[in-house]
Amino acid sequence: MELLHALFFDYTLRTVALGAGALGAVAGALGSFAVLRRQSLLGDAISHAALPGIVLAFMLTGSRATPVLVLGAALAGWVGTLFVLAIVRRSRIPEDAALGIVLSVFFGLGLVLLTFVQRSPTAAQAGLETFLFGQAATLLEQDVLLIAGVGSIALVALALGWKEFKLLSFDPDFGRSMGLPMTRIDVALTTLLVVAIVLGLQTVGVVLMSAMVVAPAAAARQWTDSLGLMVVLAGALGAGAGVAGTLVSSMGRGIPTGPTIVLAASIFVGVSLLVAPGRGLVAGRLRLRRVRQQVREGESEP
Amino acid sequence: MNGVHLEIQLLAAVVAVACALPGVFLVLRRMALMSDAISHSILLGIVLGFFWVGDLGHPLLILAATATGVLTVALVELLHGTRRVKEDAAIALVFPALFSIAVILIAQRAGGVHLDVDAVLLGEIAFAPFRRFEWNGLDLGPRSLWVMGGILALNLLAIGLFYKELKLSTFDAGLAASLGFSPVLVHYGFMTLVSVTAVGAFDAVGSILVVALMIAPPAAAWLLTDRLPVMLALSGLIAAVSAIAGFHVAIAFDASIAGSMAGMTGVAFVGAFALAPERGLVAQWQRRARQRVEFAGLMLSIHLLNHEGGARAEVENRVEHLSEHLRWSPDFARRVVRRAERDGLVVREGRDRLLLTPLGREAARHGMVQAPPAR
Numbered sequence: 001m002e003l004l005h006a007l008f009f010d011y012t013l014r015t016v017a018l019g020a021g022a023l024g025a026v027a028g029a030l031g032s033f034a035v036l037r038r039q040s041l042l043g044d045a046i047s048h049a050a051l052p053g054i055v056l057a058f059m060l061t062g063s064r065a066t067p068v069l070v071l072g073a074a075l076a077g078w079v080g081t082l083f084v085l086a087i088v089r090r091s092r093i094p095e096d097a098a099l100g101i102v103l104s105v106f107f108g109l110g111l112v113l114l115t116f117v118q119r120s121p122t123a124a125q126a127g128l129e130t131f132l133f134g135q136a137a138t139l140l141e142q143d144v145l146l147i148a149g150v151g152s153i154a155l156v157a158l159a160l161g162w163k164e165f166k167l168l169s170f171d172p173d174f175g176r177s178m179g180l181p182m183t184r185i186d187v188a189l190t191t192l193l194v195v196a197i198v199l200g201l202q203t204v205g206v207v208l209m210s211a212m213v214v215a216p217a218a219a220a221r222q223w224t225d226s227l228g229l230m231v232v233l234a235g236a237l238g239a240g241a242g243v244a245g246t247l248v249s250s251m252g253r254g255i256p257t258g259p260t261i262v263l264a265a266s267i268f269v270g271v272s273l274l275v276a277p278g279r280g281l282v283a284g285r286l287r288l289r290r291v292r293q294q295v296r297e298g299e300s301e302p
Numbered sequence: 303m304n305g306v307h308l309e310i311q312l313l314a315a316v317v318a319v320a321c322a323l324p325g326v327f328l329v330l331r332r333m334a335l336m337s338d339a340i341s342h343s344i345l346l347g348i349v350l351g352f353f354w355v356g357d358l359g360h361p362l363l364i365l366a367a368t369a370t371g372v373l374t375v376a377l378v379e380l381l382h383g384t385r386r387v388k389e390d391a392a393i394a395l396v397f398p399a400l401f402s403i404a405v406i407l408i409a410q411r412a413g414g415v416h417l418d419v420d421a422v423l424l425g426e427i428a429f430a431p432f433r434r435f436e437w438n439g440l441d442l443g444p445r446s447l448w449v450m451g452g453i454l455a456l457n458l459l460a461i462g463l464f465y466k467e468l469k470l471s472t473f474d475a476g477l478a479a480s481l482g483f484s485p486v487l488v489h490y491g492f493m494t495l496v497s498v499t500a501v502g503a504f505d506a507v508g509s510i511l512v513v514a515l516m517i518a519p520p521a522a523a524w525l526l527t528d529r530l531p532v533m534l535a536l537s538g539l540i541a542a543v544s545a546i547a548g549f550h551v552a553i554a555f556d557a558s559i560a561g562s563m564a565g566m567t568g569v570a571f572v573g574a575f576a577l578a579p580e581r582g583l584v585a586q587w588q589r590r591a592r593q594r595v596e597f598a599g600l601m602l603s604i605h606l607l608n609h610e611g612g613a614r615a616e617v618e619n620r621v622e623h624l625s626e627h628l629r630w631s632p633d634f635a636r637r638v639v640r641r642a643e644r645d646g647l648v649v650r651e652g653r654d655r656l657l658l659t660p661l662g663r664e665a666a667r668h669g670m671v672q673a674p675p676a677r
Contacts, residue, residue, distance in 0.1 A: 100334040
């Protein structure tokens with residue numbers, strides 16, 4: 001009860017919870033496509049690849065305003081995914097290795113740039129590190145508005161291209177045979193994913209952002225076989241994890257918010273895997289037992 | 303160049319080779335990103351081990367961290383084995399969860415102790431020479447050098463002893479299993495090796511550089527050769543050269559050492575990607591250009607054959623006419639004719655009248671059977 005009261009009336013807590021919730025919703029919804037398309041680790045690569053973009057944006061503009069840094073992050077993340085696509089297309093290097101190369105090399109370049117910034121005498125660079133590990137407590141009202149605003153645009157774009165994105169996820173060859181520009185649709189969907197990821201970097205950080213993309217979607221997948229339902233459910237679970245993680249971390253001292261949010265989302269996955277009707281492990285075990293029973297009864301009858 | 307710098311470079315080269323060797327099999331087995339997962343989740347093992355023994359230098363920490371690495375592999379397999387989650391998603395679920403637990407534990411209990419998430423992710427190779435290995439008061443060099451040297455030796459030994467098993471299970475898992483090599487045993491044995499390497503390297507250079515060293519040099523080497531022993535040797539070489547070059551770049555610009563080493567592995571990969579003989583972008587582009595001219599030479603022969611002895615042969619079979627009829631740019635037409643002359647398909651009569659040679663006639667007839675006839 002006290003917690004609920006704080007959620008509504010404590011300004012900082014409310015801001016952080018709203019930001020984390022909005023982020024979870026956007027990442028969960030867009031992550032559904034990544035999970036279905038076996039691109040779960042693309043999120044990890046994008047979030048690491050965003051680092052040089054963040055630092056370069058700061059170096060070029062001297063501004064630490066979130067929109068500037070997010071724009072830099074998005075550009076770098078986008079360039080990183082194009083590199084992955086180019087490597088996979090033009091060489092025999094498989095996708096996982098391409099992702100690993102882009103992830104580590106871009107991140108390394110980001111670290112190099114970061115040392116340049118840290119050497120400069122201005123104190124303004126303090127806070128760039130929050131993007132490394134995330135610092136939800138630094139979320140301001142305008143950051144939340146940014147997450148909510150840009151996130152809504154991404155979700156509207158998702159709705160507008162729904163048919164095409166669905167086709168891309170389940171039968172791209174059919175789409176190509178109908179003359180649809182599947183490559184361009186792929187780039188568009190990946191761009192939306194990039195947007196979702198860079199929005200979350202400030203809250204949960206580079207390392208953990210991939211979990212925000214994958215976990216809600218993987219949990220939602222267990223409950224339904226319909227893409228629409230899965231996206232809505234993943235958004236809801238993502239928002240739930242964001243708010244729940246924020247609340248739990250506010251209860252004790254020194255509980256970092258980002259990791260708590262990720263753990264909340266991971267628990268959702270575990271619970272869904274176990275108890276979801278139909279696909280759940282418990283349901284599967286019960287089904288197996290029932291079938292065995294039927295077989296045994298069938299045997300005993302003449 | 304002073305002794306500390308020399309020691310750092312030596313350590314960097316040893317770490318690089320030690321990571322690149324198992325990396326070859328990771329890349330070939332399409333498990334490259336397990337290096338990412340393991341190098342992050344071993345933080346949990348280090349934290350738990352630290353809480354247990356209370357000393358960051360204790361050998362037990364290496365054991366605990368390696369065990370967490372193997373646990374990560376087992377959890378990924380377990381999740382994937384339920385067939386409710388695909389393998390890539392399983393990786394992306396397991397390591398952030400373990401990493402989160404580690405970060406929360408650090409925040410909870412290690413407040414005053416030097417156990418920094420930054421240091422873990424980014425590594426501090428520059429400080430490695432200051433932790434010495436002393437025995438009976440004798441200074442035997444940096445401790446990490448001994449640790450990593452041991453791990454490198456272990457890698458060499460394991461890959462040497464189980465080369466056949468690793469090779470077979472990597473390239474033909476089905477055959478390996480049918481010959482009686484247990485896939486599970488090879489897999490977990492190999493992943494233990496990867497975990498030990500990641501743990502040792504991560505202490506010196508941080509988790510991100512572990513990923514870079516395990517993936518980028520083997521991938522670059524794979525573009526340069528088709529033979530596994532050559533790939534192993536090349537990966538080690540590329541990794542060591544990248545690490546040492548990265549060190550010098552970092553010193554020159556006073557930048558992050560781990561970061562610029564990772565950057566240099568990227569440079570090495572991009573170099574191989576662009577310039578590899580046969581497989582590189584440049585070679586691909588050259589091959590395509592050559593094929594275009596060769597095909598056009600065939601088109602030219604067919605065109606000439608089509609009009610040979612015909613009423614319009616005088617008009618059609620001129621070099622200048624080609625751009626009009628075959629829509630070739632004058633420049634391209636000149637190149638095609640030169641190539642066709644060199645290949646002995648056509649000869650020039652006078653300034654620009656083209657005649658087929660017997661070889662050209664043969665090629666044109668043959669080409670028309672293979673390819674649809676020119677309209």
